[in-house]
Amino acid sequence: MRNLPIHIAISPDLYTKNPDSSDLGRRIVCTSIEMIDELGFEAFTFKKLGSRIGSNESSVYRYFESKHMLLLYLINWYWSWTEYQLAFAVHNIESPREKLEKAIRIFTQKIDVDNSFSHINEAILGRIIIAESSKAYHTKDVDKENEKGFYKTYKRLVKRVSEMILEINPSFEFPHMLTTTVIEGAHHQRYFSEHLPALTDFEEGKNNIVRFYTDLVFKAIENR
Amino acid sequence: MRNLPIHIAISPDLYTKNPDSSDLGRRIVCTSIEMIDELGFEAFTFKKLGSRIGSNESSVYRYFESKHMLLLYLINWYWSWTEYQLAFAVHNIESPREKLEKAIRIFTQKIDVDNSFSHINEAILGRIIIAESSKAYHTKDVDKENEKGFYKTYKRLVKRVSEMILEINPSFEFPHMLTTTVIEGAHHQRYFSEHLPALTDFEEGKNNIVRFYTDLVFKAIENR
DNA sequence: TGCTTTTTGATAGTATTACTATTATATTTG
DNA sequence: CAAATATAATAGTAATACTATCAAAAAGCA
Numbered sequence: 059m060r061n062l063p064i065h066i067a068i069s070p071d072l073y074t075k076n077p078d079s080s081d082l083g084r085r086i087v088c089t090s091i092e093m094i095d096e097l098g099f100e101a102f103t104f105k106k107l108g109s110r111i112g113s114n115e116s117s118v119y120r121y122f123e124s125k126h127m128l129l130l131y132l133i134n135w136y137w138s139w140t141e142y143q144l145a146f147a148v149h150n151i152e153s154p155r156e157k158l159e160k161a162i163r164i165f166t167q168k169i170d171v172d173n174s175f176s177h178i179n180e181a182i183l184g185r186i187i188i189a190e191s192s193k194a195y196h197t198k199d200v201d202k203e204n205e206k207g208f209y210k211t212y213k214r215l216v217k218r219v220s221e222m223i224l225e226i227n228p229s230f231e232f233p234h235m236l237t238t239t240v241i242e243g244a245h246h247q248r249y250f251s252e253h254l255p256a257l258t259d260f261e262e263g264k265n266n267i268v269r270f271y272t273d274l275v276f277k278a279i280e281n282r
Numbered sequence: 283m284r285n286l287p288i289h290i291a292i293s294p295d296l297y298t299k300n301p302d303s304s305d306l307g308r309r310i311v312c313t314s315i316e317m318i319d320e321l322g323f324e325a326f327t328f329k330k331l332g333s334r335i336g337s338n339e340s341s342v343y344r345y346f347e348s349k350h351m352l353l354l355y356l357i358n359w360y361w362s363w364t365e366y367q368l369a370f371a372v373h374n375i376e377s378p379r380e381k382l383e384k385a386i387r388i389f390t391q392k393i394d395v396d397n398s399f400s401h402i403n404e405a406i407l408g409r410i411i412i413a414e415s416s417k418a419y420h421t422k423d424v425d426k427e428n429e430k431g432f433y434k435t436y437k438r439l440v441k442r443v444s445e446m447i448l449e450i451n452p453s454f455e456f457p458h459m460l461t462t463t464v465i466e467g468a469h470h471q472r473y474f475s476e477h478l479p480a481l482t483d484f485e486e487g488k489n490n491i492v493r494f495y496t497d498l499v500f501k502a503i504e505n506r
Numbered sequence: 507t508g509c510t511t512t513t514t515g516a517t518a519g520t521a522t523t524a525c526t527a528t529t530a531t532a533t534t535t536g
Numbered sequence: 537c538a539a540a541t542a543t544a545a546t547a548g549t550a551a552t553a554c555t556a557t558c559a560a561a562a563a564g565c566a
Contacts, residue, residue, distance in 0.1 A: 075513095082514075098422040103552065108515095117514055119554075192416045198322040200477045213480045232483045232494045235471055239498070242470050243463040250462065253424045256437045259456045270456045274463075277501040299542095306543075327523065332544095341543055343525075 066138045071206060072131045075121045083121050085111045087135075088177045090128055095182045099129065099190045129194050130208050136187050137211040139172070139180060140164065144218065154225040155276075161219050162275055166244040166268045188245045216241070227279045236278055240271045290362045295430060296355045299345045307345050309335045311359075312401045314352055319406045323353065323414045353418050354432050360411050361435040363396070363404060364388065368442065378449040379500075385443050386499055390468040390492045412469045440465070451503045460502055464495045 070076070077083030089111050094102045104125065108114040122128040147160040169184030195209065203209070220233035230236075247267045251260035260266055294300065301307030313335050318326045328349065332338040346352040367388050372381040393408030419433065427433070444457035454460075471491045475484035484490055 080513085101422065104554085105552080114515060114517095115554085116516080116556090120514080124553075189420050193420065195478065196413050196417065196473075198325065204478055209478060213478070216481055232490065234481055234483050235467075235490070235494050236498075238470060238474065238481050239463060239467040243459075243467055246462060246466050247459055249420075254419065254428055254433060254437070257440055257458055257462050259458050266456065266459070270459050274460075274498065274502050277504070277506075278498050280501065282501075304542085328525085329523085338544060338546095339525085340527095340545080344542080348524075 064142060066135055066142070068131060068134055068138065069207065069210075072127060072134055072208065073121055074119075074123055074127075077121045077131070082111070082113060082117065084177045085113075086118055086121055087132070088179070091132065091179060091183050091186060094129075094132075094186050094190065099125075099186075099193060126194070126197075129190065130203075132183060133187060133191050133194055134208075134211045135178070136180075136183055136191075137215050141211070141215050141218070143172070144215070148222075154222065158219075158222045158226060158275065159272060161222055162240060162272050163268055165241050166271045167265075168248075188249050191245075223275075223279055227281065229281070230279050236275060240275060244271055288366060290359055290366070292355060292358055292362065293431065293434075296351060296358055296432065297345055298343075298347055301345045301355070306335070306337065306341065308401045309337075310342055310345055311356075312403070315356065315403060315407050315410060318353075318356075318410050318414065323349075323410075323417060350418070350421075353414065354427075356407060356410060357415050357418055358432075358435045359402070360404075360407055360415075361439050365435070365439050365442070367396070368439070372446075378446065382443075382446045382450060382499065383496060385446055386464060386496050387492055389465050390495045391489075392472075412473050415469075447499075447503055451505065453505070454503050460499060464499060468495055 068076075068078075075083065077087045086107065090102070090107055093107055093110065097106070102125070104118040105115045108116075108118050122131065143164050144161055147164060148157040151157050151160065169181050171179055171181045195203075197203070216234055216237045219237040223230055223233040223236060244267055247258050247260065247270075250258040251267075259270075292300075292302075299307065301311045310331065314326070314331055317331055317334065321330070326349070328342040329339045332340075332342050346355065368385055371384040371388060375381050375384065393405050395403055395405045419427075421427070440458055440461045443461040447454055447457040447460060468491055471482050471484060471494075474482040475491075483494075
């Protein structure tokens, strides 16, 4: 997938004006990624963002209704991008086990920059997803927002991986649980490894997160 | 453990004045649990809490420095309570496998009220832990707060379960990862089952969450 | 080129939040 | 009963998460 100019389409429900349609919009997105990473989501404001990009608050509001909608946009962008990574990784691979192994690696390995999408730094965005994405759905509005389709990118990805699992073992009862356990779990382990190391068994360069979850999945779907 | 007046001690670093030392303090804690559950953590304020308990904002601030510290207090209370549940459940049990199985059940089953602690409703508190607890450590201050010991109750619990795992298989490489994967994972599944069912395989009354994670753990620690 | 439409920028304003500070009034304790 | 302590009431502050308005700049196009 490297260096191919693939375009990631985001549902118009997630923005007021498409940030990909103007230079200002793209600067809003890429600078917001930097700033959320630097300041954390709570300390990040549209006012600060506006002044950093040499514009102002009201211009940002013309693209995104709220901070929260911007976060949802970023999350959906990230999962769409991951979906492409996944599609590319399993392309032309026959073996269902090999396909699943590649998928697990994508979710559990360190997130790397992908040159295909110039203005977005996926490594930084990955850190935001790890640290902030749960705040997007742990809200009193989840149900309403779920109906509006704000989480559909993630759900589609989970469905895709679940199908890979069923390809290997069609009688496995819990493919969705296993998939979300791996995706969310890997994020936790990455976060813990940096901030709460007592909660993990991370060791630099030993690929423990990938190894742990790969082993976990293949043992789980085995018919004893 | 039912109906025994066990006392849960919380580190004084987590409060300004011990809420367990006065009637007002206990009302602050138990009413805050109700209100966070009703309103969600972001919409919950000390002002609203003060007026609900027939007191006011400034009185609440005398017990807790901030909303965030109150959340940390609740989280530590919850994990201490879970630690008691765990100790009680494995007491007098010889078999390491049976002990671990009981532990997994405690983390994955539906949270139930425990009559031992009159003023706190553990079932509601459990919902708060599931929906809000990740907000406590996904902050720019994690490292500082970790040094101050604000997460030590949770870390101690994870350590305890990790030791149970190692009792069964001393050569298992990732006991902490496995433990946090189960605890955090089970919380996610409970949340998803209510709000994002496409992400899980929950079915009422079929005990899928307990079954899934029990199976996952025992297969994972097996030496193939 | 001029003219219109659209996009952006600047300023102002609002309600609410997350506090702090002060002081008066209860309540407890010695 | 006095002194100490706990609580309640009020006021105030800086910041946040927006909304509204309007002028200036840029883009589209005849």
